[in-house]
Amino acid sequence: MNNVAAQRFKNENEKFCSDCAANINVKAEICPKCGVRQMAVSNGFVSAQNGKSKVIAAVLAFFLGGLGIHKFYLGQIGMGIVYLLFCWTFIPAIIAFIEFVILLLMSDAEFNRKYGGI
Structure with a gap:
């Protein structure tokens, strides 16, 4: 062989x-x-070096994205606060849905490069 x-x-x-x-x-x-x-694997989901999961970020963007929860999860506190301040306009919800699709289509390597820094 x-x-x-x-x-x-x-x-x-x-x-x-x-x-x-x-x-x-x-x-x-x-x-x-x-x-x-x-790459680290936890619970079947591929995670970045800092433990963030692309799937969890996408789920948060879909269900709680209008409040910016996915931004807080990914460590973008400033953007999360902006989402909270403007959540009453529903514009953050529309942007979060677009980010949900982008997160789903993003490769694991790209996710690690963008959000995996410790």
Whole structure:
């Protein structure tokens, strides 16, 4: 069996590297083969390095976005306050729905780049 075919199988205590697809330990934070940091997975949702989840942010934007709750969750306190101040106009609710769609369509790498900073 060649090396490429051998890498396609993994044990229960292994996972594939997100960059080079090498078999690595499931607890590994950095791939020993390529050195790329692995994204954290909690409860089945991919989270950024600071623990923020794209799915949770999108759900907050959909249900409570008119109040700016998703902005507070993502660490944008100033924008959250602006949303709260203008929530009576329903304009923040419309913008939050657009942000909900953007969050759903955003890749995990883009979410980590934009909101994953610690």
